[in-house]
Amino acid sequence: MRKSFSSRVTLAQVADRAGVSTMTASYTFSRPERVSAASREKVLAAARALGYGGPDPSARSLRRGSAGALGVILGEHLTYAFDDPQARAFLAGVADVCAEQGHAMTILPVVDAGADVARVRAAAVDGYILWTTEDGAPVLDAAIATHRPVVVHGGPAAAGARLVGIDNRAAARAIGQVVFAGATLPAVVSFPLTSARRAQVVAGPDPHGVTFPVTRERLLGLQDAARDVGARWSEVLVAVCSTNDAREGHTMTADLMSRTPRPDALATMSDELASGAVAALDAVGLRMPRDVALTGWDDAEVAHRLGITTVAQSMREQGAACARQILTGTTSDFSDRWQIIRRGSSN
Amino acid sequence: MRKSFSSRVTLAQVADRAGVSTMTASYTFSRPERVSAASREKVLAAARALGYGGPDPSARSLRRGSAGALGVILGEHLTYAFDDPQARAFLAGVADVCAEQGHAMTILPVVDAGADVARVRAAAVDGYILWTTEDGAPVLDAAIATHRPVVVHGGPAAAGARLVGIDNRAAARAIGQVVFAGATLPAVVSFPLTSARRAQVVAGPDPHGVTFPVTRERLLGLQDAARDVGARWSEVLVAVCSTNDAREGHTMTADLMSRTPRPDALATMSDELASGAVAALDAVGLRMPRDVALTGWDDAEVAHRLGITTVAQSMREQGAACARQILTGTTSDFSDRWQIIRRGSSN
């Protein structure tokens, strides 16, 4: 009995028509070299005659025990996720490995708490990659509960999931030491601290209250660095941006620069934010690094163009690493390399 | 017999342990309202005890006859596809509808001719959306051959696939009439004409030689417009960019502006290209629209910021329309609205 809606042609029908067994027909599509040229021809002719659309992927997945796809869970709506060049580079790395391994890449954007978990559970994928998200994200638990391999990029760490990323705390400490060196009043331009995404300037916030793991680690590292150069964390102003874009960086830096005493060193959490900060400094006639030292993060194009000291890391390589972890069954965390690139924005 | 590699727990095992039939267990997960609270509890407890990961998506897909995912075929590598803001808006539209309908979105980037076709065939999806591609793209034929619904955005049109987009020729003619009005020597800054993507300036190219359907239609419309204002197409210079970015727009426009006689009207195929063109005009001290009239396409943020006359269309809406076509089984083409937005760059 065929599905009425699509009058789907099956392998068995093709085999019948070709006068061979179902297995010969199956082999013709899956392992053609195991079939004689004569049989192959008969099967292909029958397939053509019947309009056979090829082996059904779901049936094949069930039988083979592999879905042939890898799930990528984005912590936010596509519009925001794809606007982040780092996220795009990461996805490109995932896509590279998927293509190389003959897998598809299934995107699971997060939209609303309840339905998201259901979609994660229901996705026909061989494993999940989570793009950096918040502590306690329900989709992470849902992914782990499927017993399929899970890799988290950036964080949060979780039992049952491996972690891929860089040592954000160490990198933040290192770049903090560079940018804060010789400064009187260090400051930070930060990503959001919690999913409330409130833009605000706060003095010496407790990093442990930050629910985004990557941001938390970076803040911890910058706190370390402030200590290293003899600054008091409680006096360090942290301008929290609501989103990672140049405009926010501009606005929040302008706020920072209007304060008295004025900060003279600015560690920002991305080159995007840094580029906005540069514009804000320009606007009030402050020079880098003479008046204010500045650093970014990511080594994006814009950092090169504007001469911003930054932390270089390869998101593309990290994306590829995540995909390989799942497709090759690695079972350990992976910490990627990073490097400080010194340019004119700092000493 | 359980799969050894994962010692997968099945619904039947859960049912056994709970002391109910498999169907009661199945209903507990798929249609919980059809099961008494008592049974539901027993089943959930058994599931917990056994570490059941939830119904297997592939098995469910096979049984239900639907993969629960929608395939999006990108004509190029992710790196390029995602760098295009229009492509991203389109994908966001697709994602919106997928989420709303409880479907996943499976991305199939094109990488190498042979393997791509295989991956398209093997993808467990309920239908395909093709992001604008070239005439005769093998992946389009492969998608159609699966007998699953196929929607092409932009083009090429194909038997067995529906088309979604705007009337590019009509829109191009309309904006061409605006920008070419009163010009002595109209010119065009174009997308690539073929997949060779050669950057070059050519006079009055034959649009029929263009293998990218969207570009072809726009060139045809601009040809119409040139005729409408009494210009000779054979004298219209077309600067063909190799990619859709501001830098290329800048370079090619600079080339155009160095010619004698110098064009005094510039129809560009995107706001990205237009923004580069604006920079090129600035660089040589030419004013818009006095010295050179200029138009873009898409009504992106940058067009608003730079005051560029443009063609407004909603890629997001078109992405959503593509997804709806597949998920709701519409069987007709869909032509979206467009509109000329007049700003200071033209008269």
Next chain:
DNA sequence: CTGTTAGCGCATTCAA
């Protein structure tokens, strides 16, 4: 509300 039956379409296993 619960259970029985009967496959969905394919590929692994083993025998011929």
Next chain:
DNA sequence: TTGAATGCGCTAACAG
């Protein structure tokens, strides 16, 4: 090189 049997894990359809 080919074929027969079997069941991957689940759920529609129908009885009870």
